[in-house]
Amino acid sequence: MRTSRLLRRSIISWLILSPLIIAVLFPFAVMFITAIKPATEVLRPTWWPSSPQWGNFITMWNATNFGAALWNSIYVAVLSTVMSILVSIPAAYALSRFRFVGKGFVQQFLLISQMLSPIVLVIGLFRLLVALKLLDNLNAVVFVYATFNIAFSVWMLQSYFSTIPKDLEEAAWMEGATPWQALRKVFLPLALPAVTVTAIFSFINAWNEFVIALTMLRNQASYTLPIQVFSLVAGRYTVEWHHVMAAAFVATIPIAIVFAWLQRYLVRGLALGAVK
Amino acid sequence: MSLHWLKVAAATGVAAVALASAAYAQTVRVTVAEYSSKTGPYFEKAATEFEAANPGTDVQIEVVPWDVLQQKLTTDISGGANADLAIIGTRWLIDYVSQGIAAPLDDYITDDFRGRFIDTFLSPSVMDGKTYGLPIAASARAMYYNKALFEQAGITAPPATWDELKAAAEKIKALGGDNYGFGLQGKEIETDVYFYYALWSQGGNLIEEDGTSGLDTEAAYKAAQIYKDLIDQGLTEPGVTSLNREDVQNLFKQGRIGMMITAPFLSNQIKEEAPDLQYGVAAIPAGPNGDRGTYGVTDSIIMFENSQNKDTAWKFMDYLFTTEKRAEFDENEGFLPVNAQEAAMPLFADNADLKAFTDLLPSARFAPVIAGWEEMAAATSNALQRIYLGEGEIQASLDQAAAEINGIIEANQ
Amino acid sequence: MNRSIFTNPYVLIAPAFMLAAFIILWPLFQIGEISISNVNRFGQLRGFSGPENFMAVFADPQFLASLWRTVIWTVGIVAGTILVSIPVALILNEDFYGRGLARVIIMLPWAVSLTMTAIVWRWALSGESGMLNSALLGLGLIDQNIQWLAQASTAFPVQIAIGILVSIPFTTTIFLGGLSAIPDDLYEAARLEGANGWQIFLTITLPLLRPFINIAVVMNTITVFNSFPIIWATTQGGPANSTDILVTYLYKLGFNFGKLGEASALSLLMFALLLFFTIIYVRLAMRGERA
Numbered sequence: 007m008r009t010s011r012l013l014r015r016s017i018i019s020w021l022i023l024s025p026l027i028i029a030v031l032f033p034f035a036v037m038f039i040t041a042i043k044p045a046t047e048v049l050r051p052t053w054w055p056s057s058p059q060w061g062n063f064i065t066m067w068n069a070t071n072f073g074a075a076l077w078n079s080i081y082v083a084v085l086s087t088v089m090s091i092l093v094s095i096p097a098a099y100a101l102s103r104f105r106f107v108g109k110g111f112v113q114q115f116l117l118i119s120q121m122l123s124p125i126v127l128v129i130g131l132f133r134l135l136v137a138l139k140l141l142d143n144l145n146a147v148v149f150v151y152a153t154f155n156i157a158f159s160v161w162m163l164q165s166y167f168s169t170i171p172k173d174l175e176e177a178a179w180m181e182g183a184t185p186w187q188a189l190r191k192v193f194l195p196l197a198l199p200a201v202t203v204t205a206i207f208s209f210i211n212a213w214n215e216f217v218i219a220l221t222m223l224r225n226q227a228s229y230t231l232p233i234q235v236f237s238l239v240a241g242r243y244t245v246e247w248h249h250v251m252a253a254a255f256v257a258t259i260p261i262a263i264v265f266a267w268l269q270r271y272l273v274r275g276l277a278l279g280a281v282k
Numbered sequence: 283m284s285l286h287w288l289k290v291a292a293a294t295g296v297a298a299v300a301l302a303s304a305a306y307a308q309t310v311r312v313t314v315a316e317y318s319s320k321t322g323p324y325f326e327k328a329a330t331e332f333e334a335a336n337p338g339t340d341v342q343i344e345v346v347p348w349d350v351l352q353q354k355l356t357t358d359i360s361g362g363a364n365a366d367l368a369i370i371g372t373r374w375l376i377d378y379v380s381q382g383i384a385a386p387l388d389d390y391i392t393d394d395f396r397g398r399f400i401d402t403f404l405s406p407s408v409m410d411g412k413t414y415g416l417p418i419a420a421s422a423r424a425m426y427y428n429k430a431l432f433e434q435a436g437i438t439a440p441p442a443t444w445d446e447l448k449a450a451a452e453k454i455k456a457l458g459g460d461n462y463g464f465g466l467q468g469k470e471i472e473t474d475v476y477f478y479y480a481l482w483s484q485g486g487n488l489i490e491e492d493g494t495s496g497l498d499t500e501a502a503y504k505a506a507q508i509y510k511d512l513i514d515q516g517l518t519e520p521g522v523t524s525l526n527r528e529d530v531q532n533l534f535k536q537g538r539i540g541m542m543i544t545a546p547f548l549s550n551q552i553k554e555e556a557p558d559l560q561y562g563v564a565a566i567p568a569g570p571n572g573d574r575g576t577y578g579v580t581d582s583i584i585m586f587e588n589s590q591n592k593d594t595a596w597k598f599m600d601y602l603f604t605t606e607k608r609a610e611f612d613e614n615e616g617f618l619p620v621n622a623q624e625a626a627m628p629l630f631a632d633n634a635d636l637k638a639f640t641d642l643l644p645s646a647r648f649a650p651v652i653a654g655w656e657e658m659a660a661a662t663s664n665a666l667q668r669i670y671l672g673e674g675e676i677q678a679s680l681d682q683a684a685a686e687i688n689g690i691i692e693a694n695q
Numbered sequence: 696m697n698r699s700i701f702t703n704p705y706v707l708i709a710p711a712f713m714l715a716a717f718i719i720l721w722p723l724f725q726i727g728e729i730s731i732s733n734v735n736r737f738g739q740l741r742g743f744s745g746p747e748n749f750m751a752v753f754a755d756p757q758f759l760a761s762l763w764r765t766v767i768w769t770v771g772i773v774a775g776t777i778l779v780s781i782p783v784a785l786i787l788n789e790d791f792y793g794r795g796l797a798r799v800i801i802m803l804p805w806a807v808s809l810t811m812t813a814i815v816w817r818w819a820l821s822g823e824s825g826m827l828n829s830a831l832l833g834l835g836l837i838d839q840n841i842q843w844l845a846q847a848s849t850a851f852p853v854q855i856a857i858g859i860l861v862s863i864p865f866t867t868t869i870f871l872g873g874l875s876a877i878p879d880d881l882y883e884a885a886r887l888e889g890a891n892g893w894q895i896f897l898t899i900t901l902p903l904l905r906p907f908i909n910i911a912v913v914m915n916t917i918t919v920f921n922s923f924p925i926i927w928a929t930t931q932g933g934p935a936n937s938t939d940i941l942v943t944y945l946y947k948l949g950f951n952f953g954k955l956g957e958a959s960a961l962s963l964l965m966f967a968l969l970l971f972f973t974i975i976y977v978r979l980a981m982r983g984e985r986a
Contacts, residue, residue, distance in 0.1 A: 016792035051829035093710040100707035123921035130722025136361030153718040185701035214808035224344045232808040240347035254811040261806040266799045273871040353950035360738020521842020523934040667934035
């Protein structure tokens with residue numbers, strides 16, 4: 007009885023979601039099918055190649071310098087995530103635990119900095135990096151990404167931290183723990199889900215970022231995936247669409263897997279008191 | 283806390299993690315436009331060869347997609363972080379010269395060196411009697427036609443005039459199927475250029491002798507009318523405003539387009555991607571008075587005035603313009619030879635496709651040397667798109683574009 | 696009370712604040728400087744110009760047209776996203792067979808860089824070689840190829856639809872977080888009182904979801920307003936500027952035409968606009984919450 011109701015609900019749910027799911031999967035299908043077409047069939051909008059060319063992925067890998075770009079993307083995304091989390095945790099902790107002069111100012115400043123997108127600031131940012139002689143330096147891009155993630159990270163963490171009772175740390179203090187010990191042993195373990203979620207957001211933003219990378223990275227050896235793929239279609243005299251699609255497809259796989267794996271934490275982390 | 287302090291703190295912080303790239307005494311950075319997937323490897327190879335022949339030098343190649351080249355150069359220069367050498371569209375050169383950014387090369391150019399070039403291609407880079415760039419890439423435009431479609435439709439020779447072109451397009455349309463007579467580009471870079479072919483054939487000019495735009499003239503109206511008629515009568519591909527140059531070329535490679543006007547590099551692409559395609563290359567159709575014009579384009583490699591290693595940079599330029607290096611580059615990319623010796627090589631001299639292009643060179647016209655050219659091209663393209671879409675009357679749209687262009691000319695004086 | 700750096704809020708905030716101030720405020724200051732200067736196309740300052748750059752932006756008819764289009768773009772995508780995401784989140788919040796899979800699929804667009812999504816769509820939307828047309832033809836939904844990107848009347852709605860599609864994952868995630876925070880006993884109580892599904896939604900779910908909706912509106916508005924790749928990769932604002940929004944107009948002004956002074960002025964105007972909207976919205980939303 008219960009099973010049949012569940013079954014009915016499942017069918018209805020999938021039916022309602024189906025238009026959206028088709029719309030989501032469509033570009034992936036386009037990517038995949040174009041990627042395995044022989045070069046001579048790419049321009050014909052057929053839905054299946056006469057003979058799938060799996061070798062396209064290998065030729066693409068070599069022709070597009072894919073490995074280096076993949077490594078650069080991972081490097082930038084991981085480091086900038088770690089960095090923004092490391093500076094955001096103490097800031098969020100301070101905002102959620104203490105009253106102090108200037109707190110309102112800091113919060114407003116963070117909200118405003120959230121509104122400044124890289125494209126609006128790109129001319130000024132570029133001058134900054136030039137002044138520091140950090141152009142074409144992946145580490146500089148790490149700093150910029152980390153910074154643009156701070157506002158969001160602090161806000162996420164702060165609203166979550168506020169739901170962790172202060173009593174827990176105070177109890178630890180009573181028992182003679184130093185503030186650092188209280189933080190490490192009591193607070194941080196409780197905060198872990200929120201930190202995970204925030205880290206995922208930061209990682210995605212860095213992984214997908216386009217404008218900063220486009221302006222600040224000049225050398226193909228330092229390109230990240232989005233600009234590497236973009237450079238394959240931007241203003242060349244011919245576009246090898248099967249390579250472009252193969253590259254886009256392969257670039258999508260790692261993060262899609264990470265997503266499938268972490269997606270439940272994402273919702274749980276948000277659920278546990280965020281956005282208050 | 284002073285800004286300076288912050289700067290130092292951040293600089294040291296970043297420097298601590300930065301992968302230190304030891305600066306060679308003789309480092310030459312070169313910003314290179316990416317024409318195809320072969321461009322990057324070609325320049326990397328040239329750099330390696332050059333470094334081997336000149337110990338102690340380090341040539342760094344920065345490959346930039348063409349679409350963002352202008353943006354990168356602009357930001358680079360504004361931040362004082364430009365390379366030593368860069369490829370630019372020659373049509374941008376006047377801005378670089380008037381702002382003192384490009385260095386004159388005359389001190390380096392010997393008569394012997396100058397003698398290497400075909401003059402048509404070197405002259406656009408000469409301003410006020412000084413040479414500011416060398417033509418790294420040169421091309422002109424001619425008409426490609428699909429021989430198989432022509433045969434099926436019973437067309438014996440490529441059309442010599444626009445009237446003949448229209449007749450040919452009608453015959454191809456009559457064949458049925460999803461073939462289109464004339465491929466018309468209506469989007470992105472060179473949308474305006476595609477219109478100039480018709481404009482020039484009607485005796486029109488981009489800029490009149492009095493220094494104003496030539497778009498508000500009878501010739502321009504007539505030229506636009508030719509294209510508009512082709513569109514309205516279904517003789518072009520549908521949705522012209524959604525097809526850029528590469529899209530139209532793709533249709534041609536598929537054998538679905540009877541005629542299109544484009545650059546010599548299409549031959550290279552056909553050789554690789556559609557080797558079975560039967561095609562020919564012919565002159566761009568002429569107007570009623572026999573006027574015709576093709577678009578000549580060069581990209582120049584320039585040296586920056588603020589370069590610290592001008593001598594080494596020049597040496598590298600010199601190396602790039604040796605006959606062997608030029609031949610290798612032009613063969614890779616499908617550009618026209620700019621070097622007389624190179625042009626005489628069998629590889630180029632015996633190439634029937636290229637001959638059609640070089641024959642047109644006497645009627646080649648280059649983008650006018652005028653500040654703000656990109657903005658004018660955009661105004662022209664916008665007017666054309668309105669006309670092609672039927673959203674604007676021909677005369678009104680072109681007059682409006684002409685007024686915009688005249689405003690830009692005035693503002694830049 | 697223990698004295699420790701871990702209880703000093705200023706010390707705790709300092710790293711984040713300094714980094715943000717340095718990398719965001721300094722560039723902002725630079726842009727401010729350029730916007731009131733005479734500047735050549737290479738960004739070299741040539742003296743003070745007063746409000747000239749701002750006047751030039753206001754005088755350009757493209758500015759107003761792009762501004763209006765930006766409003767449609769932002770409102771269209773944000774409203775569309777919220778309207779789709781609420782039911783999607785409601786469904787995904789209930790247990791059903793394959794829910795995990797459905798969640799992963801709906802979150803997928805998030806995993807792809809916007810640039811790549813836009814490039815793929817441009818390819819799929821191509822009139823003659825595009826797989827969207829061939830799919831629709833195959834299904835018998837259309838009888839001839841549609842030139843999607845040839846005119847604004849089809850291109851702009853398609854671009855907005857892509858914008859909605861890529862905004863759904865983030866928004867749905869926020870809503871799912873909100874939904875799972877609603878205690879089950881509230882629903883049970885309502886059901887005992889005989890409320891039907893729609894009533895429960897209106898009286899319990901929606902009010903409790905409101906703060907989450909507000910957050911989604913503000914965050915999405917900021918992102919969508921500044922969103923560049925979708926339009927740039929598909930139409931570059933064309934044909935005839937008919938799909939230009941402020942960011943693409945900004946890019947053309949600054950980088951295609953080299954008018955860095957006007958571009959900087961426009962940057963500041965856009966920032967002011969966004970700030971203004973956010974303040975108003977936050978005020979209104981807060982008043983609504985209190986009432």
